[in-house]
Amino acid sequence: xxxxxxxxxxxxxxxxxxxxxxxxxxxxxxxxxxxxxxxxxxxxxxxxxxxxxxxxxxxxxxxxxxxxxxxxxxxxxxxxxxxxxxxxxxxxxxxxxxxxxxxxxxxxxxxxxxxxxxxxxxxxxxxxxxxxxxxxxxxxxxxxxxxxxxxxxxxxxxxxxxxxxxxxxxxxxxxxxxxxxxxxxxxxxxxxxxxxxxxxxxxxxxxxxxxxxxxxxxxxxxxxxxxxxxxxxxx
Amino acid sequence: xxxxxxxxxxxxxxxxxxxxxxxxxxxxxxxxxxxxxxxxxxxxxxxxxxxxxxxxxxxxxxxxxxxxxxxxxxxxxxxxxxxxxxxxxxxxxxxxxxxxxxxxxxxxxxxxxxxxxxxxxxxxxxxxxxxxxxxxxxxxxxxxxxxxxxxxxxxxxxxxxxxxxxxxxxxxxxxxxxxxxxxxxxxxxxxxxxxxxxxxxxxxxxxxxxxxxxxxxxxxxxxxxxxxxxxxxxx
DNA sequence: CGCAACATTGAGGGCCCTCAAGAGGTGTGG
DNA sequence: CCACACCTCTTGAGGGCCCTCAATGTTGCG
Numbered sequence: 001x002x003x004x005x006x007x008x009x010x011x012x013x014x015x016x017x018x019x020x021x022x023x024x025x026x027x028x029x030x031x032x033x034x035x036x037x038x039x040x041x042x043x044x045x046x047x048x049x050x051x052x053x054x055x056x057x058x059x060x061x062x063x064x065x066x067x068x069x070x071x072x073x074x075x076x077x078x079x080x081x082x083x084x085x086x087x088x089x090x091x092x093x094x095x096x097x098x099x100x101x102x103x104x105x106x107x108x109x110x111x112x113x114x115x116x117x118x119x120x121x122x123x124x125x126x127x128x129x130x131x132x133x134x135x136x137x138x139x140x141x142x143x144x145x146x147x148x149x150x151x152x153x154x155x156x157x158x159x160x161x162x163x164x165x166x167x168x169x170x171x172x173x174x175x176x177x178x179x180x181x182x183x184x185x186x187x188x189x190x191x192x193x194x195x196x197x198x199x200x201x202x203x204x205x206x207x208x209x210x211x212x213x214x215x216x217x218x219x220x221x222x223x224x225x226x227x228x229x230x231x232x233x234x235x
Numbered sequence: 236x237x238x239x240x241x242x243x244x245x246x247x248x249x250x251x252x253x254x255x256x257x258x259x260x261x262x263x264x265x266x267x268x269x270x271x272x273x274x275x276x277x278x279x280x281x282x283x284x285x286x287x288x289x290x291x292x293x294x295x296x297x298x299x300x301x302x303x304x305x306x307x308x309x310x311x312x313x314x315x316x317x318x319x320x321x322x323x324x325x326x327x328x329x330x331x332x333x334x335x336x337x338x339x340x341x342x343x344x345x346x347x348x349x350x351x352x353x354x355x356x357x358x359x360x361x362x363x364x365x366x367x368x369x370x371x372x373x374x375x376x377x378x379x380x381x382x383x384x385x386x387x388x389x390x391x392x393x394x395x396x397x398x399x400x401x402x403x404x405x406x407x408x409x410x411x412x413x414x415x416x417x418x419x420x421x422x423x424x425x426x427x428x429x430x431x432x433x434x435x436x437x438x439x440x441x442x443x444x445x446x447x448x449x450x451x452x453x454x455x456x457x458x459x460x461x462x463x464x465x466x467x468x469x470x
Numbered sequence: 471c472g473c474a475a476c477a478t479t480g481a482g483g484g485c486c487c488t489c490a491a492g493a494g495g496t497g498t499g500g
Numbered sequence: 501c502c503a504c505a506c507c508t509c510t511t512g513a514g515g516g517c518c519c520t521c522a523a524t525g526t527t528g529c530g
Contacts, residue, residue, distance in 0.1 A: 074389065074393065084392060095381070096379075097378075099375055099378035100375060100378030100380075105385045105386065105389075106389070128367060128371060128374075129368070129371070132365070135367060135370040135374065136363060136370065139363075139370065140335060142331070142334075142374065142378060143334035143335030143336075144331075144336070145335075146331035146335065146377060146384065147332065147335045147336050147340060149381065149385070150331075150340050150341070150384070151340065153319060153384060153387060156391040156430065157319060157391060157430040158309065160517070161518070186477095187476080187477065197518075197519060198476085198477070199477090199478080199518085199519075199520085200517090200518060201477095203478090203479085203518090205478095218477095218526095395485070395486090396485080421509090423508075432486075433510090434487075434488085434509090434511085435485090435487075436509095437510055438511085441510085453509095
């Protein structure tokens with residue numbers, strides 16, 4: 001199914017139908033704070049291929065992606081949406097827009113069936129007024145987001161395609177002892193997030209492969225020389 | 236003076252020596268909240284050419300740029316620092332790093348004499364625990380930062396040099412009735428922030444000028460056709 | 471099997487970077 | 501006052517990276 005369905009509002013909403021993974025989103029939380037968020041959150045299911053929101057539309061609710069895969073970017077009618085950011089739950093799908101410009105800055109698409117949790121911003125604000133620890137967790141979450149974006153900005157400004165791919169591979173393997181990745185997205189979406197075309201990504205993969213730094217087989221990438229990758233990444 | 240001085244700690248520190256422009260940084264504040272921030276802030280003066288911090292170093296304090304011009308980017312020993320971000324006070328010079336990674340992600344340089352205000356993060360945290368409205372202001376400030384970065388990321392990924400310049404010009408004129416800009420930074424620094432070389436910026440300026448969209452005379456740029464610029468910017 | 475979507479590979483070209491030279495402006499010292 | 505150094509910006513020539521377009525191979529599904 002490659003058809004993109006428009007954003008509609010026929011979703012089944014329930015309160016706390018699923019257990020919310022707040023610690024993964026905000027760090028360690030008191031059970032009190034978690035319960036307060038649970039009370040605020042509205043769970044929502046979205047089928048694959050549905051637009052979640054469009055840029056320019058007002059953003060009233062913070063949205064946590066509980067489970068599933070979603071993409072953010074600019075949709076262009078003929079070609080579809082090329083993702084600038086792909087999210088895998090649990091992660092914040094919409095965090096800053098309702099708090100800052102109160103307007104979505106990009107289009108978002110469900111790349112698979114999604115489980116979401118909406119936090120209306122005004123009630124959340126009221127809640128945070130009484131729960132300073134929770135407010136601090138949101139501050140930290142936003143700060144981490146800024147840090148990630150700074151790194152991406154630097155990469156786009158100063159690194160070539162090969163360095164960006166190497167950097168991405170290093171980041172993907174980071175924290176795992178096993179140096180084998182299974183790509184969770186289409187290669188064209190990975191390319192899009194790295195600011196290059198699928199063709200260029202393919203060529204870069206082959207280049208790294210021919211130099212013996214990685215071994216590519218379909219959607220499985222084995223990292224053979226992490227140090228050399230780190231060097232190419234420019235860090 | 237084009238020599239870059241290393242970051243040292245010989246600054247003269249005072250408490251609230253200057254009136255702090257908190258509203259410009261955080262939005263409207265109760266006089267109580269402002270006074271609390273004043274009590275926490277340590278004013279600091281830095282001469283031109285001084286490094287403010289270096290990437291990788293621990294970030295313990297949030298830093299407000301009260302007055303002056305500072306640049307953030309990656310310094311490379313032979314060439315100096317090419318700014319990815321140039322700040323004019325009042326603005327947040329360091330906001331996210333101490334709250335997220337607790338580590339500076341870039342180098343920073345005083346491009347003129349600076350007036351800074353340091354907010355140590357631990358005392359600030361303690362303060363925000365008692366001042367939820369203030370905490371909310373920081374949340375909003377961080378969210379706005381995320382929004383700005385998203386726009387820059389999108390520009391670098393999908394716009395060519397001409398569109399990025401047009402977009403920047405539109406953003407600079409935004410909010411002024413007078414369509415005359417005085418460039419506050421060297422053109423090479425503007426180019427650097429836009430992710431292009433000074434040569435390319437010069438050619439793009441000439442191109443826009445020849446097409447009658449702007450009129451350039453040194454550091455003065457008159458915007459003649461804002462609508463066409465907006466069109467080029469891709470919005 | 472036939473179709474559709476994706477990935478790969480190749481050819482060609484455009485955007486923009488690099489390198490180099492020249493112009494204009496400013497501060498310093500003779 | 502002028503020469504000179506030094507900085508920035510500008511302009512031109514050349515080339516490399518990566519995008520675009522097109523064809524082919526691969527995979528999954530009805």
